[in-house]
Amino acid sequence: MAMTGREKEIVRHLSEDDLDRLLTETDSERLSKRFTFATRLSRGATLADAADDVGMSQSTGSRWTNLWNKGSLGLLTPSFGGGRPPKLNEKQRERLLDLLAEGEPWKKQEIQHLINQEFDVKFHPNYLPRLLDDLDLSYAIPRTERPDRPENADEILDERVADAFTEDDGDEPHNKQPEDDSDNEWTLDDDVRTDGGTTVGFFDVSHPQPWDNSQRLYTVTEPTITRPLVKIDTPAAGFYALNGESVLQFPPNQEKEQICACFEGIREQNPGQRILLILDNFSSYVCAHTRERAHELGIDLVFLPIGSPHLNPIEPIWKSLKWESSHLPLIVEGAAEYRVLLDEIFTKLTDQLSFASSWIENHLNEFIQKLR
Incomplete structure (x- = not known):
C-alpha cells in the first residue's frame, strides 16, 4: 500500500505501467481524470495534490481513493454511457459535498430537502441512501459534546x-x-x-x-x-x-x-x-x-x-x-x-x-x- 498524505492508504491493484496504458487508451475525460488521479497517488503524490491536478476537491479525492481501494477499476470507473444520466453531475456532487461539510451533521430528510432546494432535483427516498453511500458519507450516531466544556x-x-x-x-x-x-x-x-x-x-x-x-x-x-x-x-x-x-x-x-x-x-x-x-x-x-x-x-x-x-x-x-x-x-x-x-x-x-x-x-x- 502507499500513503496519500491524509492518513489514507491506496491499494496497488495495478502497476504504474498498467495505469499509464489505461490512461493512453481512454477517450473519456471522466475516466482520464480518475486514471490520472490513481496514477499520481501510486507515484507518491498527496491526496490533496493528486485531486488538485485533475481539478477536483480533496473530498472527491478521498471518495475516489475509497472506491479504488474497495474495488479497483470496477468501482472507480462506473459506466457513464447508456441509460439515464445521473441526476447530479460531477460538479453538482462536488458542490453538494461542500454544502454537507459546512452544515454537518445531517438527517436524511434534511439532505433530501437540501438537494431539492439547491439543485431542483428530487430523489426517491429509496434511492437517496445509494447516493449518500456513493459519496462515501459517514453514517453514525454523533458523539455528544457538552457546550459548556472548555476546550482546554x-x-x-x-x-x-x-x-x-x-x-x-x-x-x-x-x-x-x-x-x-x-x-x-x-x-x-x-x-x-x-x-x-x-x-x-x-x-x-x-x-x-x-x-x-x-x-x-x-x-x-x-x-x-x-x-x-x-x-x-x-x-x-x-x-x-x-x-x-x-x-x-x-x-x-x-x-x-x-x-x-x-x-x-x-x-x-x-x-x-x-x-x-x-x-x-x-x-x-x-x-x-x-x-x-x-x-x-x-x-x-x-x-x-x-x-x-x-x-x-x-x-x-x-x-x-x-x-x-x-x-x-x-x-x-x-x-x-x-x-x-x-x-x-x-x-x-x-x-x-x-x-x-x-x-x-x-x-x-x-x-x-x-x-x-
Missing part, C-alpha cells in the same frame, strides 16, 4: 492536580475559596491523621437500576414485561481509589449533609493518609459546607472542569456496573438484595486500575512518588 479541559485539570500536590503547609486550606468567610478558621478533626502519604480517588453518584428495557428477553408470545420490577429510589455514591480502599455507599439523597456523610465513610475506610478526591461540580459538592467538612476530614477536593465527566475514571465503572448487574442470570427480589449485588460488582471493578490507566499517565505521573 485537560490543561485545567493538570493545573488543579498540580496545585493540590505543591501547596505548602502554611497555605490556606486547599478547599477554601476566596469568597469564603476569612474569619472562619478551618481545622482538622482531632482524630484525623494525614501524614502517611496521599490516597487518590474519584467520587461520583449514579442511579443504577435492576432492570434494563433494552435487554433482549426470551418469550413465547409478544415480549412484554408483566412482573413487578424492583426500583431503587436512592442513589449510589462511589469512591474509586487508586491506592486505597474503594467504597460504595447508598445515601438517601444527594443533599450536602448526605455527601458529607459519604466523605466520612471514605475517611473511615482510608485512615492515616491525606485523601485527594476528584469529583465534578454538583452543587452539593462545591458548597462551602461540604468543602469545609471535607477539610476537617483531611480530604482535599479537586473539581473537574465544568462539563467534563470524561475526565472522571469512575464513569466507565458505572457503565460496566450497570451492564453487569442487568445481565446476570438472576432476578433480585428487593432493594437490599440489589445493593448487595452492586457492592460485590463495584468491589470487583474497582480492584482494576485499568479504568484509570490513561488518567494516571496524563495527569498523575509526575506526582506518583507523593502517594506513599
Whole structure:
C-alpha cells in the first residue's frame, strides 16, 4: 500500500505501467481524470495534490481513493454511457459535498430537502441512501459534546492536580475559596491523621437500576414485561481509589449533609493518609459546607472542569456496573438484595486500575512518588 498524505492508504491493484496504458487508451475525460488521479497517488503524490491536478476537491479525492481501494477499476470507473444520466453531475456532487461539510451533521430528510432546494432535483427516498453511500458519507450516531466544556479541559485539570500536590503547609486550606468567610478558621478533626502519604480517588453518584428495557428477553408470545420490577429510589455514591480502599455507599439523597456523610465513610475506610478526591461540580459538592467538612476530614477536593465527566475514571465503572448487574442470570427480589449485588460488582471493578490507566499517565505521573 502507499500513503496519500491524509492518513489514507491506496491499494496497488495495478502497476504504474498498467495505469499509464489505461490512461493512453481512454477517450473519456471522466475516466482520464480518475486514471490520472490513481496514477499520481501510486507515484507518491498527496491526496490533496493528486485531486488538485485533475481539478477536483480533496473530498472527491478521498471518495475516489475509497472506491479504488474497495474495488479497483470496477468501482472507480462506473459506466457513464447508456441509460439515464445521473441526476447530479460531477460538479453538482462536488458542490453538494461542500454544502454537507459546512452544515454537518445531517438527517436524511434534511439532505433530501437540501438537494431539492439547491439543485431542483428530487430523489426517491429509496434511492437517496445509494447516493449518500456513493459519496462515501459517514453514517453514525454523533458523539455528544457538552457546550459548556472548555476546550482546554485537560490543561485545567493538570493545573488543579498540580496545585493540590505543591501547596505548602502554611497555605490556606486547599478547599477554601476566596469568597469564603476569612474569619472562619478551618481545622482538622482531632482524630484525623494525614501524614502517611496521599490516597487518590474519584467520587461520583449514579442511579443504577435492576432492570434494563433494552435487554433482549426470551418469550413465547409478544415480549412484554408483566412482573413487578424492583426500583431503587436512592442513589449510589462511589469512591474509586487508586491506592486505597474503594467504597460504595447508598445515601438517601444527594443533599450536602448526605455527601458529607459519604466523605466520612471514605475517611473511615482510608485512615492515616491525606485523601485527594476528584469529583465534578454538583452543587452539593462545591458548597462551602461540604468543602469545609471535607477539610476537617483531611480530604482535599479537586473539581473537574465544568462539563467534563470524561475526565472522571469512575464513569466507565458505572457503565460496566450497570451492564453487569442487568445481565446476570438472576432476578433480585428487593432493594437490599440489589445493593448487595452492586457492592460485590463495584468491589470487583474497582480492584482494576485499568479504568484509570490513561488518567494516571496524563495527569498523575509526575506526582506518583507523593502517594506513599
